Amino acid sequence: MSEVVFVCGATGTQGGAVARHLRKANATVHALVREPKNAKALADMGVLIFQGSYDDTESLRAALKGATSAFLNFMPSFTDISQELRHANAVISAARDEGVRHIVYSSSFGLEEDETTRPGLDPDGIVAKIYQVKRDITREITKYPSYTILRPAKFLSDLIGPAAAWFGDLTTTGIFETALTQGQTSPYVDPDDIGAFGAAALLSPEKFSGHRVDVFTALLTPEDLVSGLAEATGKRMSVRFLSEVEVEEKKKRNLLLEAQITMKEKSALANLDQVKSWGVPVGSYEDFLEREKKRLDDTYTRVPSKQDS
Template sequence: MSQPKVFVCGITGTQGGAIARRLLSENVAVTALARDPSSPQAQSIEALGAKLFPGNFDDSSALERALTGCTAAFLNFSPDFNDWTAELRWAKSIIAAARNAGVKHILYSSGFAVNAPERLQHWDPDSVMAIVLLSKQSIEKEVRDAGFNYWTILRPGNFMANYLPPKVIMYGDLPQSGIWHTALLEETTLPMVDEDTIGRFASAAILNPTKFTGQEIELADELLRPEQILERLSATAGRQLKAEYMSDASIEEKKSNPFILGQFAMRDMVQFVDMEKVQSWEVPMSSFDAFLERNKDFVKKTYQQAA
């Protein structure tokens, strides 16, 4: 392949930002769309060398401009709770534009269980979570069938960044009350992933596409129970945090909350990861302790000032 140039989706977000920073540190050219190129997040990544174009994923001309000359494209999307069709529509638009631009390698960051959600003990095909997972499953199929020279699917586990703003909102009033009301079980083991690890895997795949083509890789740095997560958060925040496990009746009352339903379904999500297989790729891994140390000031601000 020629010198890589990569289009990155969601460059101002958790995954996209981590991937862009990793690629730029490897002197790989990065392009992206930004709804507001003047935002602090956009300007900070542009200052590192990324080329940003104004526009969104429904803007075909903006996609064409941003993908010109690119050799690879990294896809990742967050669900639009007002338009469940958006993720698949965006993926199809970017894939079409990437094909027209001569992109050789398409990468997609999907999620745990997307390939076989029916294996989840509490899988409900009529739930909001099912809508999200099946949409991502359809995108995975688009990626496999699109005809690019190389394709790679990454499936990250539970983001360590979920315990910091803005994502921590999914855990209700945890920062304020210090109590995590959760639909997980005390014995649940969560496959935790640092966004920097996603960035390292994506960069490794882009720089060595023949090694990673056709691969579907579940990503986790560490397996932790809720109590272990809170113990480490507490130590960093300087404040005691604890978990309260919801009864089935409470979960039923809150079944309209997609975050509660998601936690309920995640009780056996760990079945999808083989840590030895993840480590066999010989890509440097992280840990929750390393993530917390890197973000310790933000952790303290989040959990101390909110109290």
């Protein structure tokens, strides 16, 4: 009899990757969605679709019924900061009521080491508040009888589509203006690797229970990141490192710079050997670029080509 796993956010980046890896392992996957018509790809791979929301206890319990484990990840709301914690508590409560034995929560790399306000991060800003909510969720998760905390790094998929706004005007000018430091490596993760780790933790709780697991694919400098992207797309790209004065001035109106500052400060925590020690195969930046070439090409159509004068 196959394992039954409930997956939060199965139509999204992380949940979708976890669902794919679970189905490859022949696990039964339950997903709760607001609009089943938007979950056709999931249904086509054999995921069982339940209509409802985290605010609807009845539909949530129906989706969790029979599940042995559950994957939790939640999107922050910029208009309702408390929503993420509210949804997490609803799922945790319903999972407990339905007898779910093991929970895997996807948090964020370096978050728990960052309990105090970091230099350059506005303690009253939206970024600090979102991080605090994730810490609060982590504390609730650790009260569950069996749990695993995944801590994925910066998504490589944020180079694609609207998410690429994190990289400023890179999609139009080919220039990545950043608060990151020249030559300093930062951890990045291919969401497919989150899927692999998520499935492994869900299907092998005896190995992963009680652990916090960092998940990333590669350590890249800003120069590595942009040069690889330029090579994959054939576009002219470069990095411009902002001075401390520029960062201080620009971060007042650019939330993404605050996120880059915290990413820079957590880079020293990254240990790729530790990631690999779990025995879960991870890919590479090159693998990601090759697999996502079409979507990357579509994202950077406005950037001048290398052969353009």
